[in-house]
Amino acid sequence: MNEISIKDNPKVDGRPLFGQSLVELTILLDHLNQPPYRARQLHEALYAQRLTSIDDITTLPATLREALKSQNHTIGLPEIVQTARSIDGTERYLIRMADGETVETVWMPGGDGGERGDGTQAAEEEEHPTHDDDDYKRATICISSQVGCAVNCQFCLTAKLGIRRNLTPGEIAGQVAAVLNRHNVEVGRDRINLVFMGMGEPFLNYPSFMDAVRLLTTAMRIPDSRMTVSTSGILPGILDFAKETLRPKLAVSLNASNDVVRESIMPITRKWNIAALLEAIATVPLRPRERVTFEYVMLGGINDQREHADELIALLKNRQAKINLIVWNSGPDMPFHEPTPADVSAFQSRLRNAGIPAFIRRPRGRDIYAACGQLKRTLETPTPTLITLPPTPSSL
Numbered sequence: 602m603n604e605i606s607i608k609d610n611p612k613v614d615g616r617p618l619f620g621q622s623l624v625e626l627t628i629l630l631d632h633l634n635q636p637p638y639r640a641r642q643l644h645e646a647l648y649a650q651r652l653t654s655i656d657d658i659t660t661l662p663a664t665l666r667e668a669l670k671s672q673n674h675t676i677g678l679p680e681i682v683q684t685a686r687s688i689d690g691t692e693r694y695l696i697r698m699a700d701g702e703t704v705e706t707v708w709m710p711g712g713d714g715g716e717r718g719d720g721t722q723a724a725e726e727e728e729h730p731t732h733d734d735d736d737y738k739r740a741t742i743c744i745s746s747q748v749g750c751a752v753n754c755q756f757c758l759t760a761k762l763g764i765r766r767n768l769t770p771g772e773i774a775g776q777v778a779a780v781l782n783r784h785n786v787e788v789g790r791d792r793i794n795l796v797f798m799g800m801g802e803p804f805l806n807y808p809s810f811m812d813a814v815r816l817l818t819t820a821m822r823i824p825d826s827r828m829t830v831s832t833s834g835i836l837p838g839i840l841d842f843a844k845e846t847l848r849p850k851l852a853v854s855l856n857a858s859n860d861v862v863r864e865s866i867m868p869i870t871r872k873w874n875i876a877a878l879l880e881a882i883a884t885v886p887l888r889p890r891e892r893v894t895f896e897y898v899m900l901g902g903i904n905d906q907r908e909h910a911d912e913l914i915a916l917l918k919n920r921q922a923k924i925n926l927i928v929w930n931s932g933p934d935m936p937f938h939e940p941t942p943a944d945v946s947a948f949q950s951r952l953r954n955a956g957i958p959a960f961i962r963r964p965r966g967r968d969i970y971a972a973c974g975q976l977k978r979t980l981e982t983p984t985p986t987l988i989t990l991p992p993t994p995s996s997l
């Protein structure tokens with residue numbers, strides 16, 4: 602049956618095909634004496650068609666499909682094993698990797714409001730929705746970059762997991778493919794924004810994060826201008842990021858207006874203080890009209906007062922910046938409380954009056970623990986509304 606000979610006795614490792622670049626696939630198929638165009642067909646099947654089984658890749662001859670399987674290859678797309686749906690349409694997924702580790706990924710139909718005010722095309726669509734829902738579909742997917750997180754921000758539930766491991770490029774981009782498949786999304790027709798704001802610190806898994814960005818842009822055809830990566834302020838990562846030609850937009854979790862407060866809620870400030878952080882951010886070349894987003898989680902009584910707004914204005918006044926105010930999402934056993942609505946809107950007005958674009962990020966999926974900082978693997982989280990749902994075709 603199998604006439605395909607194997608060249609050079611390649612190591613048979615059964616590494617998932619999803620996640621491999623065109624160059625890697627070309628080498629893999631060359632070992633099976635296949636010409637480069639077969640690698641291009643495989644690449645197309647994995648990333649544009651998003652097929653989930655080798656048997657479905659009918660552009661490849663059956664003998665080649667069998668040869669791949671006999672070498673223990675699988676497509677190896679991460680799998681959605683649990684789903685919880687919020688009353689606001691947000692869905693949170695527990696996604697399982699080949700080794701059984703799980704992360705969370707969030708689907709937010711209609712976007713997450715995080716684009717507003719950054720001057721880009723995605724932001725204009727966010728602020729001026731001219732569509733009706735039938736012919737114009739859009740959503741934001743929030744992706745994890747690590748299993749757990751090592752950064753230990755005091756207000757964040759993910760921090761409680763500690764760090765278990767980095768995700769591979771295929772596992773990062775694979776979350777997107779799994780969610781797009783669930784919703785039958787056609788990239789190009791539907792507007793998909795990606796935010797690297799799930800579990801983990803992308804800049805502590807930098808090479809895999811950037812490899813995933815390359816897969817998502819060049820192979821899966823989602824433009825980098827529709828992606829935003831959020832970092833807690835990992836300086837070497839920011840400096841590397843500044844040199845990339847293909848890159849998402851940058852968001853930085855500032856969360857405080859001075860080093861004393863920041864150190865108390867984000868211990869990483871001891872390593873890199875706010876001044877060093879701002880200096881590194883200034884090295885990132887921006888697109889025309891692009892602004893760096895500064896995320897600011899508002900913690901009642903800690904960083905939400907008038908003096909904090911004034912300090913923040915002084916820090917960001919002459920920069921291409923916008924601020925996303927995020928009302929703290931509570932978690933169990935955390936020594937914080939929400940700011941009052943009056944304090945949040947006074948804070949926003951003060952920034953706006955000083956000429957700094959400031960937006961209040963709509964909390965999404967709070968009832969299912971899918972909102973910012975609430976991602977902690979589903980099975981370990983008290984989620985009374987947790988339900989397992991069948992796939993919903995085309996529910997953008």
Ligand code: SAH
Binds near residue numbers: 797798832930
């Ligand atoms: N690790 C990256 C990206 C994931 S966290 C980072 O920290 O930037 C995404 C955003 O959620 C960050 O801006 C973070 O400050 C915010 N966040 C964390 N815990 C939160 C909580 N409990 N309530 C609201 N926002 C939170």
Ligand code: SF4
Binds near residue numbers: 750751753759760
């Ligand atoms: Fe990690 Fe971000 Fe949570 Fe901080 S806020 S612990 S960096 S996931």
